[in-house]
Amino acid sequence: MPLLAALLIFSLPAIALTTKFGVGTVLGLTLILFALNLREGVLDCYRDNWPKVRPMVLAFSAFFLVSLLRMIFDHQPLRTLDGPSRMWFGLAAIGVFCHLKSEPRPFWLGLYLGSIAGAVVAVVQVAVLGMERADGFTHHAITFGDLAIAMGMMAICSLNPSSRMRYLPMLALLAGLVASVLSGSRGGWLAMLLAVVPLVRYGHSMHGKHLLLALGATAVLSILAYFIPATGIALRVHEGISDVQGYFARGDATTSLGIRLELWKAAWLMFQEHPWLGVGRDNFDMALHALADRGLLQQSPALTYSSAHNDALHFLATGGLLDFSLLIAMYVAPFQFFRKMFHAPDRGQRRMALAGMVLVLCFVGFGLTDVMFWLMAPKLFYVTMACSMAGMCLYLTGGAIQPPRRILITRTDNIGDVVLTLPIAGWLKQHYPDVHITFLVRRYAADTVRQCRHVDAVLAVDDLPDLAQGLRAAAFDTVLLAFPQRGIAKAVKRAGIARRIGSGRRFYHWWTCNELVYFSRARSHLHEAQLTFELLRPLGLHDIPPLQDVWPMYGLSAPVSAKVDALLGEQGYHVILHTKSNGNGREWPLGHFTELARLLQAHGDIKLWLTGSAAEGELLAQQAPALLALPNVNNICGKLELRELLALIGRADGLVASGTGPLHVSAALGRNTLGLFPPIKPIDIARWGALGPHTTNLSTSQACGKCQDKAACSCMEAITPQQVRDVIVGWRALRRDAA
Numbered sequence: 056m057p058l059l060a061a062l063l064i065f066s067l068p069a070i071a072l073t074t075k076f077g078v079g080t081v082l083g084l085t086l087i088l089f090a091l092n093l094r095e096g097v098l099d100c101y102r103d104n105w106p107k108v109r110p111m112v113l114a115f116s117a118f119f120l121v122s123l124l125r126m127i128f129d130h131q132p133l134r135t136l137d138g139p140s141r142m143w144f145g146l147a148a149i150g151v152f153c154h155l156k157s158e159p160r161p162f163w164l165g166l167y168l169g170s171i172a173g174a175v176v177a178v179v180q181v182a183v184l185g186m187e188r189a190d191g192f193t194h195h196a197i198t199f200g201d202l203a204i205a206m207g208m209m210a211i212c213s214l215n216p217s218s219r220m221r222y223l224p225m226l227a228l229l230a231g232l233v234a235s236v237l238s239g240s241r242g243g244w245l246a247m248l249l250a251v252v253p254l255v256r257y258g259h260s261m262h263g264k265h266l267l268l269a270l271g272a273t274a275v276l277s278i279l280a281y282f283i284p285a286t287g288i289a290l291r292v293h294e295g296i297s298d299v300q301g302y303f304a305r306g307d308a309t310t311s312l313g314i315r316l317e318l319w320k321a322a323w324l325m326f327q328e329h330p331w332l333g334v335g336r337d338n339f340d341m342a343l344h345a346l347a348d349r350g351l352l353q354q355s356p357a358l359t360y361s362s363a364h365n366d367a368l369h370f371l372a373t374g375g376l377l378d379f380s381l382l383i384a385m386y387v388a389p390f391q392f393f394r395k396m397f398h399a400p401d402r403g404q405r406r407m408a409l410a411g412m413v414l415v416l417c418f419v420g421f422g423l424t425d426v427m428f429w430l431m432a433p434k435l436f437y438v439t440m441a442c443s444m445a446g447m448c449l450y451l452t453g454g455a456i457q458p459p460r461r462i463l464i465t466r467t468d469n470i471g472d473v474v475l476t477l478p479i480a481g482w483l484k485q486h487y488p489d490v491h492i493t494f495l496v497r498r499y500a501a502d503t504v505r506q507c508r509h510v511d512a513v514l515a516v517d518d519l520p521d522l523a524q525g526l527r528a529a530a531f532d533t534v535l536l537a538f539p540q541r542g543i544a545k546a547v548k549r550a551g552i553a554r555r556i557g558s559g560r561r562f563y564h565w566w567t568c569n570e571l572v573y574f575s576r577a578r579s580h581l582h583e584a585q586l587t588f589e590l591l592r593p594l595g596l597h598d599i600p601p602l603q604d605v606w607p608m609y610g611l612s613a614p615v616s617a618k619v620d621a622l623l624g625e626q627g628y629h630v631i632l633h634t635k636s637n638g639n640g641r642e643w644p645l646g647h648f649t650e651l652a653r654l655l656q657a658h659g660d661i662k663l664w665l666t667g668s669a670a671e672g673e674l675l676a677q678q679a680p681a682l683l684a685l686p687n688v689n690n691i692c693g694k695l696e697l698r699e700l701l702a703l704i705g706r707a708d709g710l711v712a713s714g715t716g717p718l719h720v721s722a723a724l725g726r727n728t729l730g731l732f733p734p735i736k737p738i739d740i741a742r743w744g745a746l747g748p749h750t751t752n753l754s755t756s757q758a759c760g761k762c763q764d765k766a767a768c769s770c771m772e773a774i775t776p777q778q779v780r781d782v783i784v785g786w787r788a789l790r791r792d793a794a
Contacts, residue, residue: 060088060155067443068206069165071436072173072191072199072234078435082145085439088155089147097150102573103592104153104449105559107395110388111445112146115438118381119143122336125374131337138431145438152446159407159447163213167223170206174230177203177237188239193432197425200238201246202436205417207231208250212258212410214266225269232277236286241295246420253412257397261405308355315364315424317355321346322363322372333375339363342372362429366422369429382428389441390415396448404451411444458487459533459594463526463552465495466537467516469639470716473500474611474723475584475746476537478600479591480509481608486596493529495543502614502698503720509610516543526550535590536568544568556593576737583742606746609723613705614698622691623706627662628787630655631704631721633712634679635671640714640743641733641768645679650776651711652685661787662687664707666700666717669693709786711779713771714743722747727786729779733770734758751782 063081070077089097101108122139125131177189177199188196191203210227235243251270258266280286298312308317325334325342334342340361346352363369370378393411396404418427418437427433462483466473473496480492491511494504498515505513519525522543526534527550534547536557544567547555557564559571570593576586581599584606588599600608623629634648655661665675665688672692675683683690695703704710704720709727712718721728722745730745730752732738744752755773 059084060152060157061161063088064152064157064443064447065161065165067165067439068162068169069172071169071206072193072202073169073176075192078432078439079141082141082148082435082439085148085151085443086144088151092151092154095154097154099592099597100150100153100446100449103597105571105573106569107392107449108149108445110384111149111392111442114381114384114388115142115146118385121374121377121381125336129335129337131335135336138428138434141431141435142438145435145442148439148442149446149449152443153449153453154446156450157443157447159213159403159451162407162444162447163210163224166206166210166213167220167227170203170210170227170230170234173199173203173206174233174237177234181237189234189237191234195430195432196238197240197242198427198430198433200235200240201243201417201421201425201427202433203231203234203238204243204246205231205414205421205436207235208247208254208413208417209410211254211266211269212413213406214258214269215406225272228269228273229276232273232280236280236288239287239291241291242421242424243417245423246417249416249420250413253409253416257409257412261409306353308353308357314355314357314360317352317357318343318360318363319365319368321352321357322365322368324351325372326368326375329372329375331375332377333371333373336373336378339369339373362426364425366426366428369426385428386415386419389445392445393448396445396452399452400457402451402453404448407444407448407451411441411448414440414444453595459483459490459554461491461493461529461531461533463493463495463514463529463531463534463547464537465534465540465543465547466500467495467497467540467543468538469637470500470503471639471714471719472538472583473504474609474716474719476587477504477507477509477610477723478584478605478608479535479537479587480507481610482588482591482596482600483594484509485608493531499697503611503701506612506614506701507610508612509608522546523549526552533594535587536564537587537590539564554593556590558590580741582744582746584746602746606722606748609747611720611723613724614702616699616702619695619699619702619706622703626660628658628660628790629662629664629707629709630783631664631666631707631710631712631717633666633710633715633717634675635667636713636715637668637671640738641735641771642713643731643771643774644767645675645682647772647774647776647779649679649682649685651779652682652688654776654780655783656685656687658784658787659687661783662689664703665690665692666695666703667692708790709783711783714738718745721745722750725749729753729782731771731774731779733768735770749786753778753782 063084067081119139122136126136173191176191180186180189189199190196191199193199207228207230210224214224215221281288295312298310301307301310302313302316307313321343324346343358347358363372370382390412393408396408421427466476483490493512493514494510495514495516496504498517501513501515504510523546526547531552533554534552536544539558539561541563544563548567554570555568556570557568559573564571572589572592574589579586582602585599632648636642652663672690682688704717705724710721711729713731718730725748728745728747728750732740732752732754734754735758740752740754753774755770758770
């Protein structure tokens, strides 16, 4: 695949001017590669770089979508969708050439060869075949001359004085000029003036005096060519001046520029009469003759044309301000992408980014005297070339991600969710050992996070009345919004944190975050502890570790509590029963907990400890008085602070609970842990099961389908007290064997 990608990226410019099928064939093969690699990482290239490529994708997609709607509502023929659809397909080149790690060298070689070959074809057509104007294989002399100029100007961007091929960029530029001159096209000259702006402004800082000397030599040769009659340049200039004078003085619309001026006038009249939606994509010639019939245009050869010979005016005439805004977007979006790529830390992409800016400005210039987005060949060249170069830039800058120094991870929901997020701190420490990690949590979860050795600091959102100001003072450079909340997202933006990473599925993240990651929690097959790793992709960490590698990264330790030590004493086998879940998930019936306690009475050294909040303790007193009355049961609900509960879990021999915070704390501490779950997605074991070296998760094999009532879930009832008793007795036997 990489070899095929290199061949395609070479062929794109190499055969653009010398074959009829060059660009179209490259685009077709690119679409095949896109389909073959769709699940292998192509989509990740868009997802991981979405903030960068979003404007380009939206611009070309909007053009296609509007074209589709216009075709439907204006009853236009299907062929009007041909060009817009191919331009939309061109977006595939971004993902393909990024994913397949396309190097720029084949592209530059293809650009040199294509420019030189174009000049050779032009010389043969004019000098040997006797053609008046060279058109290569585009069947349109203006298009041929314009694309030759674009390729030559792009080629000079790769100028490298230290390279053995240092003369090829200059030779390619001269070849582009030769092909343009022999095509008889004058529009390319305006484009050259526009393209010189980024070459001088940005290229000078990269190539120094060598680029200025190359441009200066080109200017001198162009001036000399003007004074050489055989080139025909002087004649074309004088003809142009005469055409313009004749049109304004005598209304002569029979000359080359006179026809253009008449068409421009017609396009402007169409726009004035239909400013919002224009006369219709396929109705220019009909509207042209209608204006002539009304006496607003003279009878001239201009009436035989089907376009305005100016991109901006043609879009205004046929599509109104709507289409014109799309045209501007298709200029601005690629230009801004390449400008940002140029200013990014250089990983070899700056020459490519400069060439991208030159390409866009060349097409702006070409569009002043022709309709580049109306003709098929130039618009395919533009979108395929721009998207291919964008893909290479993304690949080249893939290693340019700045390592984070101070990361804030926000997780302001429940303790279980917070604990399952801790592994990303361990993962970050593995890849960036010097990074400083802070967790933003609710006050009640702060003590838990402080026990994680991978976390350097903990902030409680409850203790920060002005969250933005507090975060600004901490000087974070990166924030991971692991638990989306609109208020926190707004605060991190106001705090000025440079890199703000959040889920693209939260609409408010679109303007509060500058790095969006797209993944679906509802449809994902990943465990909850793995899902948050998705947010690390913008940091260059694309791999999600398997579950067996996740739990060792908890880094959680239990605090010491004299109160807990005194409570448990030295003797006995201590098991915690956390009967409630604060309304989260499905709970094992209290009757089952009571029966379990009765079964465990046969093992006199097993002591059971009921934990939970004070309110949950009151519920137990009301709903399960028989459980509290058993001699091996100790009710300590509401009697421990969180830090003391952590100490208890760390000292206990095991814990039994449904999907709730203490379950995940116990698993993270490496204690014997039994989780009780229904087989219902997304609250099943696959998503929420306890992870740890000594964990067991029980569930029925199949959902009963009658689980609407969370308080009386048949699936949870199906897990028998005998099953749970066997697990606990097994833990006890293992400890005895170890002793």
